Amino acid sequence: MNIEASKWPERRVDTTVIVDESAAARRRKRNLILAAGAVVLLAIAAFLFMSSGSGTEKAAPPAKGAGRGGESLPPVTVIVPGRQQVSGVITATGSLAARRDMPVGVPGEGGQIVRVLVEPGQWVRAGQTLAVIDRSVQNQEAQQLAAQIDVFRADLAVAETELQRARALVSRGFVSQADVQRKTATRDAAAARVRVAQAQLGQARARIGRLDVRAPASGLVLDRNVEAGQVVSAGSGALFRIAQNGEMELLARMSQQDLSRLRPGVPATVTPVGSARSYQGAVWQVSPIIDPQSRQGEARISIPYDPALRPGGFASAEIVSGSIAAPLLPESAVHSDEQGTYVLIVGADDSVARRAVRVAEVTDRGVVVAEGLNGTERVVMSAGAFLTPGQKVRPQLAVVR
Structure with a gap:
């Protein structure tokens, strides 16, 4: 006998569900938009994958300035000097004196x-x-x-x-x-x-x-060298010294090679030490002999009188010895060692090569090369000490002004 059943009668509960039609419509619309976006993304990914070439990748080109094996080539500044008309200038020093x-x-x-x-x-x-x-x-x-x-x-x-x-x-x-x-x-x-x-x-x-x-x-x-009251005779030496017509000169000492390039009448510019002024003169005599000890000779440069020119003083001279057509390089491009003077040039294959040269002279504008270059080579301007012949470089042409 079921006591519980008899005691508690079964009760039924009716449940009512209220459905919002507008919210359901918004959810369906959002789901459709998300699905459409996913389809578009998949389509783009498929297109990119197909355009890459059937799953095979092409090798990327080497970066500019990279050598074989991908190593980076050092950049080097080069110059093409050409040939210029360079006035030959000989620099010398010496003492001022009276010409006569x-x-x-x-x-x-x-x-x-x-x-x-x-x-x-x-x-x-x-x-x-x-x-x-x-x-x-x-x-x-x-x-x-x-x-x-x-x-x-x-x-x-x-x-x-x-x-x-x-x-x-x-x-x-x-x-x-x-x-x-x-x-x-x-x-x-x-x-x-x-x-x-x-x-x-x-x-x-x-x-x-x-x-x-x-x-x-x-x-x-x-x-x-005389005063009143002094007793003098023929053996007393010089009592006075006179510069004839007040003319002065510079006794310029220079090497045998430079001396051979001079002729009487060549113009020269003389600058006394410690003076900002320069004086125009000309070579009037070239020594016919060379000192066997110093291997130097003497050129005598006449200068008009000026109170600032004092005999016995020291001065420098720049003597014009003609002009030549030759390559002109900066001093940083010319090197010297036990084998002689040389420059580094960059060939057509961008490799460094050593070239022996002969320097004619060094001027304020640069180094005049007499032999070894024709002016069309690409010459390394600087950093030559860090390069070796045969080394590959990345040349960069310098702008010459």
């Missing part, structure tokens, strides 16, 4: 200096008195000789009178012909004594004139 340095000493027997009339830096003319030597003794000797001339002239006058009287009496027989001849000889001897005394007086006056120290030519007084 004239030492002036004692021309006569000397004596004590009475007066000095010039100072260094003054201009003098030819024959001008520079210093006066005491001449009191010489003047007395000259006066004595002048007095002797008067005595001899008086003797000559007496001898001439006696000769004329004897010639007048010889026709009358009072004077013999022998007496006339003796009186003639006496007259001639008196005349000779007069001439001797005159010559001695002239000599004395010449010696007096040589007691004045005079300038042998016009020019600039460079040095004075």
Whole structure:
């Protein structure tokens, strides 16, 4: 007997479900949109996969500047120098000096200096008195000789009178012909004594004139080595130094090779050390000999006078020695070692090669190459020490301005 069933009667519950039609429609629409997007993405992926070439991949091209095996080539700056007209310039140094340095000493027997009339830096003319030597003794000797001339002239006058009287009496027989001849000889001897005394007086006056120290030519007084009261003689050396016409020169020393390229008349520019000014001159003499010790010669460059040019000073010179057509390279492109001077060039296959060259000269514009290049090569401008012949590089042409 089912007590529970009898106690609790079964109850039924009716459940009612309310459905929202509009929300269901929105869900269906969203699902359709998502499905359509997925289909489009799949279609794009399939298209890309098919365009790649049936599942096989093409190898990517090597990057620019990569060598065989994919290694990177070093970039190198190169220059094609061509051929330029380059003025040959020889640089030299030397000492300034007077072109004609004239030492002036004692021309006569000397004596004590009475007066000095010039100072260094003054201009003098030819024959001008520079210093006066005491001449009191010489003047007395000259006066004595002048007095002797008067005595001899008086003797000559007496001898001439006696000769004329004897010639007048010889026709009358009072004077013999022998007496006339003796009186003639006496007259001639008196005349000779007069001439001797005159010559001695002239000599004395010449010696007096040589007691004045005079300038042998016009020019600039460079040095004075005498003072008033000093006793000088022929062995005293130079009392003054004069630069003839004030002309200066540079005694430029240079190598035998450079000296062989010079000729008289070649223009030059001279710059004294410590001065911002330059002076235009010209080579007027090329030394015919070479110093066997230094293997150098000397070129003499004439310069017009200027107060800033002082003999004994140091100066540099740039001498124009003609022009040549040759490649001109920067100094960084030219190298030297135990084998000689060389440059590195980049060939048609972009490999580095060594090329021996001969340098003509080094100027402010660069290095002039006389032999080894024709100007069409690609020359490595810098970093040559880090390259080896045969190495592959990536050349980059430099812009020359």
